[in-house]
Amino acid sequence: MSVIAAFYGGKSILITGATGFLGKVLMEKLFRTSPDLKVIYILVRPKAGQTLQQRVFQILNSKLFEKVKEVCPNVHEKIRAIYADLSQNDFAISKEDMQELLSCTNIIFHCAATVRFDDTLRHAVQLNVTATRQLLLMASQMPKLEAFIHISTAYSNCNLKHIDEVIYPCPVEPKKIIDSLEWLDDAIIEEIAPKLIRDWPNIYTYTKALGEMVVQQESRNLNIAIIRPSIVGATWQEPFPGWVDNINGPNGLIIAAGKGFLRALKATPKAVADLIPVDTVVNLMLAVGWYTAVHRPKSTLVYHSTSGNLNPCNWHKMGVQVLATFEKIPLERAFRRPYANFTSNNFTSQYWNAVSHQAPAIIYDCYLRLTGRKPRMTKVMNQILRTASMLEYFLNRSWEWSTYNTEMLMSELSPEDQRVFNFDVRQLNWLEYIENYVLGVKKYLLKEDMAGIPEAKQHLKRLRNIHYLFNTALFLIVWRLLIARSQMARNVWFFIVSFCYKFLSYFRASSTLKV
Ligand SMILES: CCCCCCCCCCCCCCCCCCCCCCCCCC(=O)SCCNC(=O)CCNC(=O)[C@H](O)C(C)(C)COP(=O)(O)OP(=O)(O)OC[C@H]1O[C@@H](n2cnc3c(N)ncnc32)[C@H](O)[C@@H]1OP(=O)(O)O
Ligand SMILES: NC(=O)C1=CN([C@@H]2O[C@H](COP(=O)(O)OP(=O)(O)OC[C@H]3O[C@@H](n4cnc5c(N)ncnc54)[C@H](OP(=O)(O)O)[C@@H]3O)[C@@H](O)[C@H]2O)C=CC1
Incomplete structure (x- = not known):
């Protein structure tokens, strides 16, 4: 008893x-x-x-x-x-x-x-x-x-x-x-x-x-x-396990990461x-x-x-496990594929903010405008970045x-009380806990149905294809502009093309000789 x-x-x-x-x-x-x-x-x-x-x-x-x-x-x-x-x-x-x-x-x-x-x-x-x-x-x-x-x-x-x-x-x-x-x-x-x-x-x-x-x-x-x-x-x-019902502290950041809004965070990976x-x-x-x-x-x-x-855990371990869980159990209707980068450097953090957060939000808002809808992504992104910046202090220090x-109190309890009122955090398995936490955020906070997981995975695949397509198009445009404007870029391009041609010719010649 x-x-x-x-x-x-x-x-x-x-x-x-x-x-x-x-x-x-x-x-x-x-x-x-x-x-x-x-x-x-x-x-x-x-x-x-x-x-x-x-x-x-x-x-x-x-x-x-x-x-x-x-x-x-x-x-x-x-x-x-x-x-x-x-x-x-x-x-x-x-x-x-x-x-x-x-x-x-x-x-x-x-x-x-x-x-x-x-x-x-x-x-x-x-x-x-x-x-x-x-x-x-x-x-x-x-x-x-x-x-x-x-x-x-x-x-x-x-x-x-x-x-x-x-x-x-x-x-x-x-x-x-x-x-x-x-x-x-x-x-x-x-x-x-x-x-x-x-x-x-x-x-x-x-x-x-x-x-x-x-x-x-x-x-x-x-x-x-x-x-x-x-x-x-x-x-x-x-x-x-995993019950949670508000967006304070880690919860809001986990959602923002799972939906692909937050892809980098100013945090010290080794901080507790x-x-x-x-x-x-x-x-x-x-x-x-x-x-x-x-x-x-x-x-x-x-x-x-x-x-x-x-029983210490650090932000790196936590971030990796959060992402691993999103691989298995993604959130629905993500904006981008979840990806995470912890950096404690000011310059890198500002770079990621511009490239990974603000630019995609602006591009998406342009798309919304062009299709006659009200732009909203920049506002959402600014709110997330504001919240992340308020939490930065706690993500970059250890106490x-x-x-x-x-x-002392733990040792005063009877074995039965130690079981019923367990507050011994040494028994906590972080990887299991974080997985249940992320699952709980999906189920109890976002109220997403588990039956929607295959569709969420399909959506992430489409986002990956869009990402590849976008990067290829961007590369081609930059390349075309460079070639048109710079003699040096033309020389470099000529060198790469002739090198590839020579390499292929050599490869063909040597394989013919073997036969
Ligand atoms: C290699 C891997 C790399 C991975 C890389 C990266 C990826 C990341 C991966 C993920 C890794 C995970 C890492 C986790 C890190 C955690 C760090 C935690 C540190 C915490 C330290 C805590 C220490 C102290 C602990 C304590 O001792 S105590 C408690 C702590 N206290 C707080 O946590 C409050 C903080 N927050 C605020 O102080 C205000 O939130 C503020 C911020 C001012 C904004 O404020 P504001 O911008 O005004 O926004 P809100 O009003 O809050 O809301 C905005 C909108 O959300 C709506 N909404 C508000 N509520 C709710 C609600 N329930 N339910 C539903 N909706 C709600 C509201 O309606 C509004 O919607 P709308 O009306 O716009 O449509
Ligand atoms: N969550 C955390 O990470 C941590 C929390 N704590 C501490 O734990 C305690 C509980 O935090 P938590 O449950 O997370 O906070 P919540 O914001 O979830 O809850 C705050 C509670 O205080 C009530 N409250 C606020 N203002 C008033 C008011 N004017 N009159 C009556 N009730 C009011 C709220 O009522 P209502 O529902 O009406 O708003 C709500 O029930 C706090 O003392 C907090 O400092 C400490 C460390 C970490």
């Missing part, structure tokens, strides 16, 4: 960010392994014209929750969606709902955040810092609270090379930033943002670092732990690709929730959920994250 699964039985659990990538996998695992839990409160806002109930209905009826429905048929009754907007005062939660949350919650998993790298400083601080402070304040008024688990990121201190499982101070106090944002106008905030974030690469990682400081400063007597995942990828094993499967992160979160509540460590413990120091706390 799993000790951790039993621990969550009968508990009231509050999850923020439950509609996000990590949040959904967390809920799924909780319902599947502890179907006798009392209730999961989720703080949700209406979005994209959907009410709270519609959003919950959609999640529970998704493929991800298929297994849950078998083990926990009354899952609908155990989930309680509470209207909340984390960027508002008191989260805009009604008095009755707040009362219920304060009096009943046993465990909090705080996953909500804005993960956009280019968000405004005001919004990112509101979500990643102020909302964390507000939630801690709420937590301090919860008499039954046993543990508060805060999800940060392994990149919150990416301005350092070696990162320990400790909270590092930020140069400016979070409180000072929160206070000043109250009276500064947006234009001034955006002007001072680059000065504030200093050597952090973007607003996201900076505000996540501030969020950790807030956790440390406002922890009062609470049992708190911080989890820092690196780049969270598709599921490894549970509930099934620190991906961590989402189910591994969730297993660690649940183990940390149990450990923090039951063992009550004296200080706030930080746990790294990373793969680089235990060392120590994992003492994570390994």
